[in-house]
Structure formats: C-alpha cells, structure tokens
Amino acid sequence: MKKIAIAIDGPAAAGKSTIAKRVANNLGYTYIDTGAMYRCVAYYALVKGVDxxxxxxxxRLLPEIKIKLMPDNTVYLNDRDVTSDIRVNEISAGASIVSAYSKVRTYLVAQQREMAKEGGVILDGRDIGTVVLPNAxxxxxxxxxxxxxxxRRHNENLSRGLNSDLDEIKKEVAARDEADMTREISPLKKADDAIEIDTSDMTIDEVVAHIMNLVEEKTQ
Incomplete structure (x- = not known):
C-alpha cells in the first residue's frame, strides 16, 4: 500500500492528537506531534524566565532547543522527558503566543517538513494542510x-490529578480559538481541499474508522 502524508488541523482540544496517534498506530505510520514542539519552546522560555x-x-532561545519525538509519544527537550510538563494550561497558553512568531514557526516547520519528506506520516496542528504540508x-x-x-480538556486534567475548572477552561478554549484564527502568521483555517469532521457527537473509534476509510480511498 502506498504510504502518504496525512495532515490533521483544527482548533485546540478537538481531539486531533488522540485521533492522529490511533490512526498512525493502525497504519504503522510515524506520528509527528507538532503542537508538542511549540509547547517545548514555551516550556523552555518559562524555565529560562523569558516572558x-x-x-x-x-x-534567541531557539538555537538552544533540541526536540526529540519518540515512537511511544514521549517528548524530549534537550534530552529531558517533558511529556507531562508541557501539557499544563500555562504552557498551552504560552504555546499559542510563541507559535505566532515567524522565526519560531520557520525553525520548527523546517524540522517538521524534514521529518515528513518520506511519507508514511501523520501530523496534527493548526496549519499543517495550509502551510507545513500543503501537498499532503x-x-x-x-x-x-x-x-x-x-x-475533554477538563477530564484530561482530572485524569492527571490536576486542579481543573470547567468554566475557566471554556474561556481559555474560546480565547485560544480567537488567537489562533486571527494571528498574522499562519492562522488556523481549513485548507480548501480538507475534509471537515465534526467530532462533537462521535466516539474516538468512529472518528478513527472514518479516517481509515478516507486513507483507503487515497491509497487504492
């Protein structure tokens, strides 16, 4: 079967990473968590005391940042496991801010394209189909x-033993949508040739099955 590049875009907490990981596992593809890469930049800035x-x-911190994404979805920043550290709300907000910087995007997009050039990959983010892999x-x-x-984000926080306020998360998600859709550099938007899937009333298995069918159509 031909190996293709799959781009999954969408707003925060839409379940992109969960679905992408499952589809990648089913296909034997490599999952590239682009959001984790921006989170790493935000986390490193926080550690260094940079606003x-x-x-x-x-x-200026970019040359110091070395990110490794492992097959088991572990994320390493400068050889340190930061998988859990980058999933807190403060880093989510920081990632939205730093991802709007053109130098940050250029630095990370180059790495993402290099990872994806052989095909057999699935990437999720905000601008994969429009900017990172327009030919996916x-x-x-x-x-x-x-x-x-x-x-979903609230339940995720609780499962990690974190304090969580559903009303506050709603406000944060709405603010993240506004920031992502209106930023000057690579705003969140649907690619003209993208297939929209509303997962509000779908189970994870249903979404995965739907995408697997789409992959089969593309690789026949």
Missing amino acids: FHDENAVC ELKIYQVASIECRAL
Missing part, C-alpha cells in the same frame, strides 16, 4: 463544539 510576549527573547495527500479539518472541547 512569552517578548518575541526577541523567545527567538489527505487533509482533515477536525472540529468540535467549545463545550465538548472544554469538557
């Missing part, structure tokens, strides 16, 4: 209601 809003200071053979735009996405 997320100080674009020049954040960009299959593009998915995955959405869900704000209420549904906030509840």
Whole structure:
C-alpha cells in the first residue's frame, strides 16, 4: 500500500492528537506531534524566565532547543522527558503566543517538513494542510463544539490529578480559538481541499474508522 502524508488541523482540544496517534498506530505510520514542539519552546522560555510576549527573547532561545519525538509519544527537550510538563494550561497558553512568531514557526516547520519528506506520516496542528504540508495527500479539518472541547480538556486534567475548572477552561478554549484564527502568521483555517469532521457527537473509534476509510480511498 502506498504510504502518504496525512495532515490533521483544527482548533485546540478537538481531539486531533488522540485521533492522529490511533490512526498512525493502525497504519504503522510515524506520528509527528507538532503542537508538542511549540509547547517545548514555551516550556523552555518559562524555565529560562523569558516572558512569552517578548518575541526577541523567545527567538534567541531557539538555537538552544533540541526536540526529540519518540515512537511511544514521549517528548524530549534537550534530552529531558517533558511529556507531562508541557501539557499544563500555562504552557498551552504560552504555546499559542510563541507559535505566532515567524522565526519560531520557520525553525520548527523546517524540522517538521524534514521529518515528513518520506511519507508514511501523520501530523496534527493548526496549519499543517495550509502551510507545513500543503501537498499532503489527505487533509482533515477536525472540529468540535467549545463545550465538548472544554469538557475533554477538563477530564484530561482530572485524569492527571490536576486542579481543573470547567468554566475557566471554556474561556481559555474560546480565547485560544480567537488567537489562533486571527494571528498574522499562519492562522488556523481549513485548507480548501480538507475534509471537515465534526467530532462533537462521535466516539474516538468512529472518528478513527472514518479516517481509515478516507486513507483507503487515497491509497487504492
């Protein structure tokens, strides 16, 4: 079977990573978590005491940042496992800020394209189908209601033993949507040739099965 590149875009907490990991596992593809890469930049800025809003200071850190994405979805930053550290709300907000910086995007997009050049990959993010891999053979735009996405993030936090306020998360998700859709550099938007999937009332298995069918159509 021909191996293709799959791009999954969509707003925060739409379940993109969960679905991408499952599809990648089913296909034997490599999953490239682009969001984790931006989270690593935000986390490193936090560790170094750099304000997320100080674009020049954040960009000066880039040469010091070495990210490794492992097959088991472990994320290493400068040889340290930061898989859990980068999944807290503060880093989510920071990732949205630093991802708007052109130098940060250029630095990470180059790495993402290099990882994807041989095919057999699935990437998820905000601008995979529009900017990172505009020639991807299959593009998915995955959405869900704000209420549904906030509840997913809330349950995720609770499962990790973190304090979580559902109303606050709703506000954060709405703010993240606004920031992602209106930023000047690579805003979140649906690629013209992307297939939209609303997962609000779908189970994970249903979404995965739907995408697997789409992959089969593309690789026949």
